[in-house]
Amino acid sequence: MTTPLRRRQVLGLGFAALGTAVAAPAVWNRLQRSASSLRPATLASRGGVAELELLAQSSRSTIPGGPAELLTYNGRSPGPLLEVKAGDQVRLRLRNGLNQPTNLHFHGLHIPPTGTGDNVFLTVPPGGSTEYAFRLAKDHPAGLFYVHPHQHGLSADQVFGGLGSALVVRGDLDRIPEVAAAHESVLVLKDYASSGGQDAAMGVGRMLGREGRLLTVNGEINPELPIPSGGLLRLRLLNASNARIYRLALEGHPLVLIATDGGAIGTPEPLKELVLAPGERADVLVQGNQTPGSYRLLNLPYRRSGHMGMGAAEERPRTLATLRYAGAVAPLPLPQTLIPVAALPAPERTRRFVLAHAMGMGGMGGMNHAMGGMGGGGMGMGFQINGQAFEPDRINTRVQLGSTEDWLIVNDDVMDHPFHLHVNPFQVITRGGRPESQRRWKDTVLVKAGEEVRLRVTFRDFPGRTVYHCHNLDHEDMGLMGVLQIEERGV
Amino acid sequence: MNALTLRLLPKALSLLLTFGGALAVSSGNVAHAAQASAPALTPVTAYRTASCGCCKGWLQHMRANGFVVRDVVVADLQAIKRRLGVPNRLNSCHTAEVAGFAIEGHVPAADVRRLLRSRPAVAGIAVPGMPLGSPGMESPYGKEPFTVLAFTRAGTISAFSRHPQ
Numbered sequence: 001m002t003t004p005l006r007r008r009q010v011l012g013l014g015f016a017a018l019g020t021a022v023a024a025p026a027v028w029n030r031l032q033r034s035a036s037s038l039r040p041a042t043l044a045s046r047g048g049v050a051e052l053e054l055l056a057q058s059s060r061s062t063i064p065g066g067p068a069e070l071l072t073y074n075g076r077s078p079g080p081l082l083e084v085k086a087g088d089q090v091r092l093r094l095r096n097g098l099n100q101p102t103n104l105h106f107h108g109l110h111i112p113p114t115g116t117g118d119n120v121f122l123t124v125p126p127g128g129s130t131e132y133a134f135r136l137a138k139d140h141p142a143g144l145f146y147v148h149p150h151q152h153g154l155s156a157d158q159v160f161g162g163l164g165s166a167l168v169v170r171g172d173l174d175r176i177p178e179v180a181a182a183h184e185s186v187l188v189l190k191d192y193a194s195s196g197g198q199d200a201a202m203g204v205g206r207m208l209g210r211e212g213r214l215l216t217v218n219g220e221i222n223p224e225l226p227i228p229s230g231g232l233l234r235l236r237l238l239n240a241s242n243a244r245i246y247r248l249a250l251e252g253h254p255l256v257l258i259a260t261d262g263g264a265i266g267t268p269e270p271l272k273e274l275v276l277a278p279g280e281r282a283d284v285l286v287q288g289n290q291t292p293g294s295y296r297l298l299n300l301p302y303r304r305s306g307h308m309g310m311g312a313a314e315e316r317p318r319t320l321a322t323l324r325y326a327g328a329v330a331p332l333p334l335p336q337t338l339i340p341v342a343a344l345p346a347p348e349r350t351r352r353f354v355l356a357h358a359m360g361m362g363g364m365g366g367m368n369h370a371m372g373g374m375g376g377g378g379m380g381m382g383f384q385i386n387g388q389a390f391e392p393d394r395i396n397t398r399v400q401l402g403s404t405e406d407w408l409i410v411n412d413d414v415m416d417h418p419f420h421l422h423v424n425p426f427q428v429i430t431r432g433g434r435p436e437s438q439r440r441w442k443d444t445v446l447v448k449a450g451e452e453v454r455l456r457v458t459f460r461d462f463p464g465r466t467v468y469h470c471h472n473l474d475h476e477d478m479g480l481m482g483v484l485q486i487e488e489r490g491v
Numbered sequence: 492m493n494a495l496t497l498r499l500l501p502k503a504l505s506l507l508l509t510f511g512g513a514l515a516v517s518s519g520n521v522a523h524a525a526q527a528s529a530p531a532l533t534p535v536t537a538y539r540t541a542s543c544g545c546c547k548g549w550l551q552h553m554r555a556n557g558f559v560v561r562d563v564v565v566a567d568l569q570a571i572k573r574r575l576g577v578p579n580r581l582n583s584c585h586t587a588e589v590a591g592f593a594i595e596g597h598v599p600a601a602d603v604r605r606l607l608r609s610r611p612a613v614a615g616i617a618v619p620g621m622p623l624g625s626p627g628m629e630s631p632y633g634k635e636p637f638t639v640l641a642f643t644r645a646g647t648i649s650a651f652s653r654h655p656q
Binding site: 204205206207208305315356357358359379380381382412413414450477478479 | 540542543544545548579580582584620621622623627628629630631632633635637
């Protein structure tokens, strides 16, 4: 979707590293030529240092039927794939070419929430730039993470408009032989408003969270995923949409789950369907062991309001991508085990977070720009956690560094809320009172309308102020966020 | 009003519409015609789930505009929507019934009044989802334009009114 001219412009910006990093077997190289655009441009680290630069700007869209303008990083939506290794020093300069403030969130990374780390309280004004700088721990889990704007009041506009990049951290999981032998494709799932602008008229507005009618994978409509007979495909899925919840199924093939948000799971788990809420990631393996042919990767209908039926504009499965058999290789096996997910210590306390939409004082902190100077807040409909809408200067929850807590997330609303916690990964203990099939590292969990989810989290390593919120970003912008202060013991 | 009556109603209503909405064409519709002349007194039965925060706001809006509203909390709202013929893709968080018409979602009282006056051959009117700024959805976070859609039992959907016009 990026024009040759834009590519040259991007190169002219002087990136230290540009190019793909993974060596592929010859058969994959031949196959990839037919789908080269499926590989997003990659900005990778070298020699333990990642010098990265993202320019946020508005660009002309080339997606058929899409909006005339997209918000892009380096001329691309989704933005370039960022690829770093555990232990790397990361320096990422964000340049703001938009006409409104923006910033970055390093979704899922275990790095400090302060200073030049995953500090969502930083703001880069129009025309400005800032450098995010941090070191990833040597034992940082390998996984698929997500870099996107987190400017309160504008997050949804900017992500729905097109901003967001996948971030791969290389490490432990990538060294498991069966996983290393698989061919890897990062698939960024993103929906865009159609040029007709009919989306909101059918009820999928900001209150439910905006969905676009155009479904894309890496900015393309129904791209091809080549697989040789006997081959193993590692699909690394990121839901980079504003509000859309994907319910994924691949015709004729189970999706063998090997990693969730925060990295590897203990044992591969074949799934018929995979539900992925905004901000969630999953790594799945697909074995090329069926009759050669074409198989559709489908997005099945999903209702984000449970039994209410709202937000069900689509009642039929839609094709996201097509798996196509081509060539053959000696059959590659699935891994039998992956990386154990350790049980967390017993919780020192349990907190309860009730999510709802309600009439109240709108949490207008930080919203003044978005509201065209309306400012000052006011009564009306918005979202709340425990009866409070987000205020950037109000700490809602104080926890002790090093402590473990259970958080009971209660969705008392008529619509689903994907709950996201920054900085520290958690494990889901129960969902609707039922235990999970195995331990998984998560940073975003879908809490369905009327459902209760118990998660367990240890606040490791990094003191400071951060947030938890609904990752339906329209909901976040309308107050469904709280401030978390991680305090050093004895302070 | 049972489901059978509801299915027959659109035909009767289309006849009514043909005659300008002012004539009662059968004894069964006399009551409706009478209500149409005094819509403010037409009773509204509103169905919602217990946890809905914005449904109550719409009820208040309707009462403030002279409607008598019966507030019914139900567990299975979908069953009500099916009975009244609300298409899935037009669903909102509450469903009401007035003079045999379905009113889905945050429909302005003025549109309900016009529906009762004009009595088009439709099963009801809907505002899908929960547009910010619609009645009951007044919000400091802004306003979204929205369209009130009319729908028939056969699933035909057409624009009834636009806000802002």
